[in-house]
Amino acid sequence: MHEQLVDELRASIKGRVLTGMLDRYMYASDASAYEMLPLCIVIARDVQDVVSTVKVAYKHGIPVTARGGGSGLAGQAIGSGIIIDLTHMNRLLALNLEDGYVTVEAGMYKGVLDRELKRHGKFIPVDPSSSDYCTIGGMIANNASGAHTVKYGSMIDYVEELDVVLADGSIIHARKVDLNYDDDSVEARLARELYSILAPKMGVIREGFPKVSKNSSGYRIDRVLLNEHTVDLAKLFVGSEGTLGIVVRASLRIIDIPRFRALALLAFDDTYNAALYVRDIMARLRAATVELLDRTVIDIARSIDSNFGYGYKDYECILFVELDGNSIDDVRSMMDKLISISSNAKGLKHITCSYDEDEISRLWEVRKRALAYTMKVRAGKSKPIAFIEDPVVQVDKLPDLVDALRRIYRMYGVQYTLYGHAGDGNLHTRPILDLSSDDGLRVMKALAYEVFNVVKKMKGSISAEHGDGLARSEFVRMLYGDEIYSLFVKIKQILDPKNIMNPEKKVTNHRDLLVKNLRYSKGVSRxxxxxxxxxxxxxxxxxxxxxxxxxxxxxxxxxxxxxxxxxxxxxxxxxxxxxxxxxxxxxxxxxxxxxxxxxxxxxxxxxxxxxxxxxxxxxxxxxxxxxxxxxxxxxxxxxxxxxxxxxxxxxxxxxxxxxxxxxLPKGYAYFAEIDRYAKLACRYSWLSNMLINSRLFRIALEHLAGIDARKRIPRFSSKMFDDLFHEYRQPALDKSVAFFADTYIRYIDPMLGLKIVRILNINGYRVEFPEQLSSGLPAILEGAVDKARRIVEFNTSSLYPYASKGIPIVTFSPSASLALRMEYLNVLDDHRSRAVAEHVQDVHELLYNLKSRAELVEFKPVDEDILVHMHCHTIVQGYDRHLISLLKSIPSLRFSILEKGCCGVGGSYSFIKDNYALSMQIGRELFDAVKASEKRVYTTGESCRLQIEEGSGRDVGLTIDLIAKAYNI
Structure with a gap:
């Protein structure tokens, strides 16, 4: 039957149907703790693809799970049947600034939409930390919220109309339906049926629903009946996690971005005291956000961002309070009121206020990355696990929730992390558990029952914004009680009679769903x-x-x-x-x-x-x-x-x-031996340079060696750097460095190497040039480990005598320095490779260090206005900020950092036949930016230079050229 199903799918859609085991493994998990192997994956290209897929699934009784970015934390985007990937349905269909709405396809990323709306001074304030990689459809399915929900509301407050594919493959336009005037459409019939079910129970619904500002648990039937004759169908599907239908298009309300904002950071000696403070300010001030970070998250943030850490190392909790408005005077007035309220706050130890947009943005990045910081916690096999991570209560009960969580964690002897949207009474807490052990699973179940019971008693919800999924669906009945839960079941049966739409989410009879299908298997072999x-x-x-x-x-x-x-x-x-x-x-x-x-x-x-x-x-x-x-x-x-x-x-x-x-695959085998081939090409440069311009030779090279015939190969020098270096007479100098040249300087641009030697001479260093091979990075990274080990052994033996004497080992190529500092240790980890790694410096770094000690020979003016592109390996090694500081020291030089991503060269990657087209596609955004600018572009790496020149058709300089100009070299 499965083969017939797949054949039918392929015959009926424009997109792709993936059935290979590797593809199925890829879609078996999302951002949750769960995994489930799907039958197949449909990459939908348009609405009709979704309709056709659901019709086939309905015919065969196969489950269907819609998937956006797969960033959900509760297991909503995985299933055992057909996964429909909606991310290629990502168009902006309409933007009406006058009436204040935008219409998009469900697969559009929120971050992409944010950037488009910002150009018009508009936004949808719902801002989950995953905004840059979650989709609009996923946010609707989850009823997403975020930091600004405390003032602006959740996704349900911005959804106007939806196009939804139902379980039988029919499509409805979910909107407000007036029962007195609407025709006999599918939408009107559904609205009447919902009204007949819900209207008699509205008293029960009002009494039994959580008393909170936001809620993603169960179905939002509390928002469906607007009055005695109006049914808002769209609201039914918000937060339904694709269990009632699949949202394919959405019209959303948009509003003006506030013109001004300010941020206060308040440090407390205790999280409970911070919660008391939140309760007080929310009763007296309409803040845009009130966010909380506990000590665990603060410590990790400090270790990564030293600027943030300054002044906050001794505190247990920090609150981020943002105030916004269209008048700076109003914002300042609110800040004055905040400071006045804070004067008697229990446990408040420190307060910082900022009106500077750059500083506010930087500090907000710390809060935005709270989940990222949480996931850095390592404790053996134990990890921070999301399953009770989203409780919400009324803000006046927030101190009670903090106290209850502490008590429960203490009872089970469990460490945990805590942060969240305190202004909404919504905390994100993760116990640190080992789910590969029976004890870990036992504690997981016990914590869920304890925490969810506490939340229910406080009339809160088990999920404010992350949804139910596999993690919480079995607790929905407990939260709402049998009478309201029976309404959920009835609605599910009406809209999904075969139970194929993301089954076991929201409505389920399984009692152990929480601990089933966990990805942390006990059977992993060591x-x-x-x-x-x-x-x-x-x-x-x-x-x-x-x-x-x-x-x-x-x-x-x-x-x-x-x-x-x-x-x-x-x-x-x-x-x-x-x-x-x-x-x-x-x-x-x-x-x-x-x-x-x-x-x-x-x-x-x-x-x-x-x-x-x-x-x-x-x-x-x-x-x-x-x-x-x-x-x-x-x-x-x-x-x-x-x-x-x-x-x-x-x-x-x-x-x-x-x-x-x-x-080794073709192409990769060639570059594993690049030192040998480049040396030969340099020795016979007259011939090699003629051949690389020959179409017939390039076709043969592509066939035999896997080097793409379209790729531009740089000309080889007629003289090796080794020879030029030994001919060059250096002045007598006291200090010395060892220079590691690598392939590009040795065989293609040896004059660049001599420039670097002269720069070092000017700054008092005599340059030594030890015997060396290429860095061997292609061999290390592409799988030629035996070859790599021989290269590493040779170069380490040659460089170690310098390192052992404390002599710096200077490089120019970012990839070469990365190899010596990090990748060599992945092949040969001994005292020599460690010593070499510790003494390697990129030439820009060495000059920066001289500058920081006031030992750098002063630069002469370089009157240029330029763009600078950073090689990825420059950023990884962390000397990009040193380079920026160094360039700022050059008089008259004006520059901006070109933030358009990677160029796509990947060292040898772009030269290989099967990779060339993709490498150029990767760099397209960067190439377009270079083409569009009249400014000269410089980059930190030789491979980036070659790629950007090829992709943009413009000459590109190297940042070391700027240093040379500043020394009149």
Whole structure:
């Protein structure tokens, strides 16, 4: 039957139907603690695709689950049947500024819509922390809210009209229906039926519904009947999690963005005292937000953002109170009132106020990343788990909720994190549990019953904004009672008689749904930790330690399991680099989460599947593409991923395992030997430069070596840097550095190397040039581990004598410095490689350090107005801010940072046949920005320079060229 179903789907839709095991693994989980293997996935292209899919599902009685960004925390976006991915239905259909509404398809990302509305001074104030990577359809299905809900309301307050596909494949326009005047349409008939069910029970509904400002639990039948003759059908589907129908289009109310805002940060000695304060100010002041962070989140934020940490290290809780309005005088008046209210606040230790928009935005990023900070908590096998993370009570009961949570956690001896929307009485709390143990599961169930009972007694809701899903649906009856719950069941039966629409969510008879289908399996084998190709579980490199805050790396199995599936790697905002491949392709397979899900699933099933079957899967073309094509080793996941999952290293491990059995794919094998080939090409440059311009040769090279015939290959120098260096006479100087040149300088642009030598000479350093091979980064990252180990051994042996004497090892290529500092330790972790890693500095860093000690020889003016693009590896190593400071020291230089994402080069990645087109697609946003600007563009890395020149058709400089100009070199 399944084959027939898939055939019918493929025959009836424009989009794709994915049935491969790897695709199904990718969609088996979302941002929750659950996983469920779907039958297949439909990538819908338009409304008709959704209609056709649902009709086929209805005919066969197969469950259907709609999915947006997969950022839900309760398991709403996973299921055992057909998953419909709506993210390619992402058009803005209408924007009416005069009447104040916008119409969009359900798959549009909220962050994309925000940026468009902001251009017109408008916004939808609902702002979950996942705004940049959640969809409008998902927000409606969840009745999302966010930090500003306390003043502006939840998603249900902005939904005007919806197009909804019902269980039989019919489509309705859910709107306000006037029972006195409406015709005999499907919508009118449904409205009358709902009225007949709900009208006699409105007293029960008013009495039994949670007394809170926002609620995502159950069905929002309290908002459906507007009066005796008007039914608002749209409100029924808000918060229904796709269990009554699938929202495909939405018309939403938009309002003006307030012109002014201010922010107060208030530090308390205790969370309970902070809750008391929130209760008091909410009774006396209409704040735009009142947000809370506890000590755990504060400490992690401080470790990452030292500016935020200043002044807050000794406090248990911080409140963020934002005030806004269209008059600065009104905002200042409210701030004065806030300060007056605060004068007698119990436990208040510190208050900071700001009207500066840049500072407010920076501080808000700290609050926005609270979930990210929470997910950095590591405690052995235990993790912060979302299942009781969204209780809400009336704000005057907030202190009681804080007290109850403390008591319950103490009772079970459980550590926890706490933050949330305090102004709404909504706290996000996560116990830190090991769900791979029986005791962890026992405590999970006990905590759920304890917390939800407390919330019910306070007339609160078990979910303010995250929904019910698999985590809370079994508790909906307990929250509402049998009479209201029976109304939910009746409505579900009317709209979904076959129970195919996201079954077991909202309405379920299962009593153990909370602890079923958990992704943290007890059966994961640790054998993979003993058979790794790279080094795992050792001391963190300085780079990883700075980013993650942890002294030790995780073992391979634990690193793969670290991804909690939030979906931030699907963000389309180019100010966040992760994940450039997803930005280029916008498919789940291209996301860090998608690839990581596959590898985690393979670990989970390793002990249940025959080795022959597993080897066949891991030797397939689909698996090769997954681990090679969809990762360019930018390493931005290490920075931008909330859990700091080192997806690049995970992919390098997967590639090494693949290559051990199947050999390196074409192209990657060539670049693993790049030092040998480049040296040969340089030696016979007259011939190699002629050949790379020959179409016939390039076609042959593509066929034989896998190097794309379209890719621009730089000309090779007629003389190696090694020769030029030894011919160059340096002045006698006291200090010295060792220079690691790498491939580009040695064989393509040796004069650049001499510029760097002269810059170092000017600043008092004699340059030594030890014997060396290329960095070996392609070999390390693409799976040629044995080759990589030989390169690392050679270069480490050559550089260690300098490191052991404290002599800096200077590089220019960002990728070369990343290799020496971090990647070498993944292949050879000994005292020599550690010493070398500790002494490596990019040339920009070395000059910055001289500047910070007032030892830098002064720059001469460089009268240019330029744009600067940062190589991803520059950002990962953290010296981008040093470079900015250095450039600011050059008189007359004016510059802006070009924040348009990654260029897509990925070192060797863009040269390889199957990758070239995608690499250019990844860099398209950047190329367009370069083309559109009249300013000269400079970048920090040689590979970025080549790629941007190719993609934009413009000459691009290197930042080290600016330094050379400033020294008249």
């Amino acid at each position: 054998d993979d930790d003993n058979n790794t190709m790279l080094v795992w579980g050792s001391k963190s490199s300085a780079i990883a330690r700075r980013i993650t805050g942890y002294e030790d790396e995780l073992a391979y199995v634990d690193e793969v399991g670290l991804c909690h599936g939030c979906g931030m790697c699907r963000e389309l905002n180019y100010k966040v680099r992760m994940c450039p491949v997803y930005k280029g392709l916008q498919d789940e397979v291209a996301s860090c989460r998608g690839r990581n899900n596959v590898l985690r699933w393979l670990l989970n099933i390793a002990h249940t599947v025959e080795k022959q079957e597993q080897d066949a899967l891991m030797g397939s073309k689909e698996y090769e593409e997954l681990i090679y094509k969809y990762c360019i080793q930018c390493k931005m996941c290490l920075i931008d991923c909330p859990s700091n999952v080192n997806v690049g290293k995970i992919m390098a491990e997967a590639r090494a395992r693949y290559a051990k059995i199947n050999g």
